[in-house]
Amino acid sequence: MITTLRHLLVDSWAGRAAAILIFLAFIGWGVGDVYSNMGTSSSNTIVTIGNRTITPDDLARALSAQLPAAAQQMGLSDPSHLPDGTKQQIARQVLHNLVIQNEVQLAGERAGMVVPDELIRKEIFAIPAFHNAAGQFDRSMLNDRLARIGITEKRLIQMIREDIISRALLQGMGASVQAPTSLLNRLFAFDADQRVMDVLRVPFTSTAVSAAPTDEQLHRYYDNHPQDFRTTEYRHAKMVVMTADSVAKTIEVPDDVLHKLYDFQSRTYNMPETRTLQVLTFQEESKANAAATAWRNTNAWDAIQKAYPDAAAVALPHVRESDIPNPELAKAAFGAPANQISGPTKTAAGWVVFNITDVVAPHQTTFEQAKPELRDQVQKQEAPEALQARLKQFQDAIAGSTTLEKIPSNLGAVPAAGSLDSHGLMQDGTPAPIPGDAGLRQSIVQHIFSQKKDAQPVVVNGPDGSAFAVVVDEVHPGTRRPFADVRDQIVQAWTAEQQRHAADTRTTALFTEAKKSTLAKALEGQAEASSLRKDVTISRIHPDQSLPQNVLRAAFGLKVGTTGMYEGPDAFWIVNVTGQKPGAEADAASLQKELSAQYVQALQADIPAALDASLEKTVPVSHLNTNLFNQVVASTSPGNAGGAQ
Structure with missing residues (x-):
């Protein structure tokens, strides 16, 4: 588990882009800095390496992203059940990874590496999340995605710049590693004999x-x-459950915020006519004519693609005329009848034959119509942060109540009560209506059947940053059924x-x-x-x-x-x-190739560890605030990407 945390890079650009976007998603909407009031800049720094620092928020975000995966690898459905020692170990490895990431950037500075703006621009333009339906970079898509995850364009550029430096320094390391033939033969014999x-x-x-x-x-x-x-044991329990969804419903969103979001997403709510296209592009008019005739006879998109494998085939679902990068095709497609093979049409890209399979008329969604959806967007984006901000109030309210009947309604905590068995079923065999998803409900049921009757309720951390408290006020133990x-x-x-x-x-x-x-x-x-x-x-x-x-x-x-x-x-x-x-000859080539790849990958994974040691000797850590590190680890929960305001 810990070894997997050591990888500094994702092997492919698609993987790196996904990793960047997943990481950004943990940042949340407008995340506040819970540690910003801890004192001076030195007291708000966990680690200093050269002229670079790692802040509590850096560690909290990275750690909260790792905890769910670590719990899953240990067979735990709820990351809050990770032992404290394991959580500390994961946190130390996460901090170490952050140190190495900063060491790599310092190495790039010492080497005089400068990333041209044009290269950063190309990298950003290549991220699929910023593409429109036609597969082209769309500035409005970029703005929308960044607004949704709550980061600035400047921060994105910085992340891309650092990623390019890391790849320039580290890519190719271990490329010449090979697996010994004698070892591969032994591994093959073990698996295939x-x-x-x-x-x-x-x-x-x-x-x-x-x-x-x-x-x-x-x-x-x-x-x-x-x-x-024996008959089934039933317990009657009162519970109060607070989740991101329950908190979201209590978040008030001013109309001016909704108006701004509506204006920002005007492309979504003011739709011109859109069409769904199936397009074949040929370089020769004769082939395009033949394909058009064949397509009209079969009217089958899959079949025509197989019949003309040399043609460039693309499907464009629900695109605007402005979304189509080929202007001649755009004009022809939006003037052609639906459900009829059209073309060949001469364009700059070649001869195109196309079919319009769906046409959606222009439509506009007014602000009042979009308001519920917009409010839901904002509430869901702000809910994780609000949930963490309210935990202290929730804990105080639980500590002052032995019956769970005095919990403030404005916290977003949902009360529930009823009798259930250890499987979460009521006496009629139906699931008890416990708030939350399946993982949270399971955690609550387990706690009900492990808690003593009339015990003082305490706040328990559940999956995805949720929290709950229960009071068991009745226990009906199973009784031995009569022999007859x-x-x-x-x-x-x-x-x-x-x-x-x-x-x-x-x-x-x-x-x-x-x-x-x-x-x-x-x-x-x-x-x-x-x-x-x-x-x-x-x-x-x-x-x-x-x-x-x-x-x-x-x-x-x-x-x-x-x-x-x-x-x-x-x-x-x-x-x-x-x-x-001995193993079958049919398995030899494919299995030995797979074993070789696995062995090489394992060796290549060890190379960054050797680099780690070298970089840390060159620029050692000059400041480590252990107390602050421990505070962050204690307060970080899965899915909580930052602090509470």
């Missing part, structure tokens, strides 16, 4: 129970398995246990004989002989999916000529390994 084995499956239900159980046997089973015959009411269930359970025991005994006897020679010989003349699967061939890359995972894993640990017995979900298994074969 085949085990040949005879396999027998003995189902639990394969043996009939000869006699019905006596009442004494049933009573003994009933007494020995009390947990199997569950007699049929006891008979079924007793019978299943007897069958399993009989199957175990029979399989053990066969296993004992198989160990003396082979499984096939042990089954000669036995009723199970017809169920024997001979010469089953498996490898780690081609497992037999009909075998349970524990049987597959164990089979690779058996030596040739040996036998093992295993238990699956519904049967016992005997496996006798009879032979071993």
